[in-house]
Amino acid sequence: MDLEKSIMSLADARGVSGNETTAAELALSMLKYYTDDCFIKNGNVIGHFGCKGAKPHILIDAHIDQIGFTVTHITDDGFLKISGCGGIDRRLLLAQPVTVLAKKPLDGVICAIPPHLETDESKVPEMEDICVDVGLTKVSAEEFISLGDKIVFASHCAKLQGDRITGAALDDRCGVASILRALELIKNKPLHSEITVMFSTQEEVGERGAKIGAFDIEPDIAIAVDVSFALTSGDSEVKCGAMGRGCMIGFSPVLDRELSQTFKAMAENRGLPYQIEVMSGTTGTNADRFSVNKHGVKAVTLSIPLKYMHTPVEVISLSDVENTAQLIAAYITEVSA
Amino acid sequence: MTVELLEKLCMLNGASGDENRVRDFILSEISGYCEYRVDPLGNIIAEKKGKSTSSKKVMISAHMDEVGMIVTSVKSDGTLTVSPVGGIDPRVAIGRPVFVGDSDIYGVIGAKAVHNLSADEKKTAPKFDALYVDIGAEDKAAAEKLVSLGDFVHFSSEFIHFGDDFIKGKAIDDRFGCAVMIDLIKSELPYDCTFTFVVQEEVGLRGSQAAAYRVAPDFAIVLEATTAADIPLASGEKRCCELGRGAVVSYMDRSTIYDKELYGISRDIALKNGIKWQTKTMVAGGNDSGAIHISRGGIRTIAISAPCRYLHSPSCVVKLSDLEDCEKLAELMLEKMCTM
Numbered sequence: 001m002d003l004e005k006s007i008m009s010l011a012d013a014r015g016v017s018g019n020e021t022t023a024a025e026l027a028l029s030m031l032k033y034y035t036d037d038c039f040i041k042n043g044n045v046i047g048h049f050g051c052k053g054a055k056p057h058i059l060i061d062a063h064i065d066q067i068g069f070t071v072t073h074i075t076d077d078g079f080l081k082i083s084g085c086g087g088i089d090r091r092l093l094l095a096q097p098v099t100v101l102a103k104k105p106l107d108g109v110i111c112a113i114p115p116h117l118e119t120d121e122s123k124v125p126e127m128e129d130i131c132v133d134v135g136l137t138k139v140s141a142e143e144f145i146s147l148g149d150k151i152v153f154a155s156h157c158a159k160l161q162g163d164r165i166t167g168a169a170l171d172d173r174c175g176v177a178s179i180l181r182a183l184e185l186i187k188n189k190p191l192h193s194e195i196t197v198m199f200s201t202q203e204e205v206g207e208r209g210a211k212i213g214a215f216d217i218e219p220d221i222a223i224a225v226d227v228s229f230a231l232t233s234g235d236s237e238v239k240c241g242a243m244g245r246g247c248m249i250g251f252s253p254v255l256d257r258e259l260s261q262t263f264k265a266m267a268e269n270r271g272l273p274y275q276i277e278v279m280s281g282t283t284g285t286n287a288d289r290f291s292v293n294k295h296g297v298k299a300v301t302l303s304i305p306l307k308y309m310h311t312p313v314e315v316i317s318l319s320d321v322e323n324t325a326q327l328i329a330a331y332i333t334e335v336s337a
Numbered sequence: 338m339t340v341e342l343l344e345k346l347c348m349l350n351g352a353s354g355d356e357n358r359v360r361d362f363i364l365s366e367i368s369g370y371c372e373y374r375v376d377p378l379g380n381i382i383a384e385k386k387g388k389s390t391s392s393k394k395v396m397i398s399a400h401m402d403e404v405g406m407i408v409t410s411v412k413s414d415g416t417l418t419v420s421p422v423g424g425i426d427p428r429v430a431i432g433r434p435v436f437v438g439d440s441d442i443y444g445v446i447g448a449k450a451v452h453n454l455s456a457d458e459k460k461t462a463p464k465f466d467a468l469y470v471d472i473g474a475e476d477k478a479a480a481e482k483l484v485s486l487g488d489f490v491h492f493s494s495e496f497i498h499f500g501d502d503f504i505k506g507k508a509i510d511d512r513f514g515c516a517v518m519i520d521l522i523k524s525e526l527p528y529d530c531t532f533t534f535v536v537q538e539e540v541g542l543r544g545s546q547a548a549a550y551r552v553a554p555d556f557a558i559v560l561e562a563t564t565a566a567d568i569p570l571a572s573g574e575k576r577c578c579e580l581g582r583g584a585v586v587s588y589m590d591r592s593t594i595y596d597k598e599l600y601g602i603s604r605d606i607a608l609k610n611g612i613k614w615q616t617k618t619m620v621a622g623g624n625d626s627g628a629i630h631i632s633r634g635g636i637r638t639i640a641i642s643a644p645c646r647y648l649h650s651p652s653c654v655v656k657l658s659d660l661e662d663c664e665k666l667a668e669l670m671l672e673k674m675c676t677m
Binding site for chain 1: 412414416426427428429431432433434442443444445446447448449450451452453454459460461462463464467469471472473474475479483494495497499500501502503505564566567568569570571575646647648650651652654656
């Protein structure tokens with residue numbers, strides 16, 4: 001498995017919350033290298049490993065959806081009114097190129113009030129003032145586009161200096177890639193516990209795929225592999241991790257402290273770089289759902305530091321993804337031994 | 338004008354003061370079709386022989402430069418601070434990929450995650466001095482190996498065809514004008530004509546000042562791209578001009594009060610020849626006409642512009658039919674001026 005290629009192809013696949021099919025099918029095809037027992041159920045990609053019924057049953061999850069928009073209206077002159085899917089940063093929307101995932105993918109540009117009519121360059125447009133220019137009349141637009149169609153930033157993954165990668169949906173496709181990489185690392189090793197991998201839907205709109213997925217899977221332990229904030233200019237050093245310094249292990253009142261400590265000790269014993277991410281309540285990840293699944297589950301977050309979250313130019317370091325994969329693989333190996 | 342030529346021109350990086358790559362490409366295109374020289378500022382002045390020579394000298398001009406940014410410092414975390422070169426709304430720079438320097442190092446203009454913004458920050462777009470370019474360098478030393486202060490920064494933007502004959506790309510302002518001029522130079526013209534591919538329009542109409550002085554024409558035609566606001570959020574006169582309604586000829590903008598007779602002639606010629614013609618419904622914008630029409634003892638000047646949505650952003654949008662109308666009108670205006 002070429003980690004860089006996998007991350008880039010996963011992050012270039014499209015899958016806005018609620019319509020993750022393209023990205024999910026790609027992830028499923030990659031998961032098939034490691035198990036025949038894998039499928040898509042209710043949108044979630046599920047793969048089974050190890051001994052069925054053996055305890056503890058471990059769930060390893062990353063979300064497959066990405067933020068985007070949904071078409072809500074076509075104006076008389078053929079422009080699309082839109083609503084956000086997930087946390088949208090409206091500061092960067094003007095003149096962004098987008099792809100409308102209609103009957104066939106259509107290119108478009110986000111527009112709002114032009115500079116000669118809006119002299120205040122610090123003004124951030126309201127969502128209701130934003131529309132998408134697809135260069136079509138209303139009649140042609142309606143031929144291809146249905147209300148509810150999803151829209152993504154038209155952005156491609158690219159390499160930066162060193163081992164850094166930029167792209168739009170690295171949140172959380174790099175998490176998906178790190179789990180696949182962990183599976184690669186434990187390939188052919190005997191597993192004496194039950195492991196379920198899930199690439200879940202609708203995290204960006206409230207961890208909904210995680211909720212219904214976990215209900216079926218009924219894990220004893222759940223690991224949510226997601227991204228978290230790497231320090232960027234103007235942000236708080238206390239809140240953020242550092243890019244290139246390894247996986248961020250979550251410590252929070254809603255996470256299982258013993259599990260967090262286990263990961264920390266394991267990273268130390270194996271010489272893997274890691275960082276502690278302290279959160280004072282819920283984590284904003286799928287772990288929040290997992291921990292209260294059915295009668296309760298021990299949960300932890302493993303986060304890959306990422307800069308510029310939810311922009312079309314998110315940035316990660318390849319080494320952080322690799323180190324996160326090493327940590328996941330180490331955990332599975334130890335628990336399953 | 339071929340769209341392939343426009344695409345090649347738009348994909349070249351050439352902010353004001355950094356037009357070398359655009360100039361080299363244009364020279365390779367026009368070489369063999371005309372006599373040319375490059376002046377001290379970097380303008381190309383091309384003398385094209387036509388079928389006849391007129392007593393009136395006509396200059397057609399377009400600018401090679403585009404809006405961009407320039408590196409002003411390297412921060413301790415390896416990111417680069419930038420200043421805009423030309424008028425860029427910082428809201429169209431945030432969250433975009435860019436190329437830095439002569440070797441086009443890929444970078445991004447990042448932004449603090451939306452999750453970590455205060456309510457006020459969410460409502461206020463950052464100014465240019467708060468933006469920075471991240472090339473992935475780990476620290477200042479790593480960045481300084483690759484980037485020097487004063488390096489130019491260009492938007493990375495795909496050139497795409499979309500919708501009903503629309504084009505989206507960066508630098509259509511004013512590579513569109515350059516493409517039309519290359520096309521005219523390669524064609525057979527009724528009269529001699531001087532073509533100037535000028536530098537530094539976006540930082541104050543500077544190249545055209547020197548070019549107009551040297552050429553000293555009787556008439557000038559400026560080929561440009563101008564703001565169209567034909568979007569749902571603007572109505573009536575606020576739309577300025579509209580895509581699909583043809584060549585834009587202004588009577589006045591913020592840099593020029595145009596020659597009234599030429600303005601009328603352009604409309605008559607367009608009407609007679611089935612060329613779509615429109616004017617702007619606001620006094621807005623400006624172009625090299627501002628420098629050219631007051632050059633020497635005054636030069637009778639007209640600007641023929643392509644209506645363009647999202648001007649000065651990485652996603653300029655124009656319609657093919659408008660570009661064709663501009664080219665046809667320019668050719669006919671040249672002929673008319675030579676017989677005036």
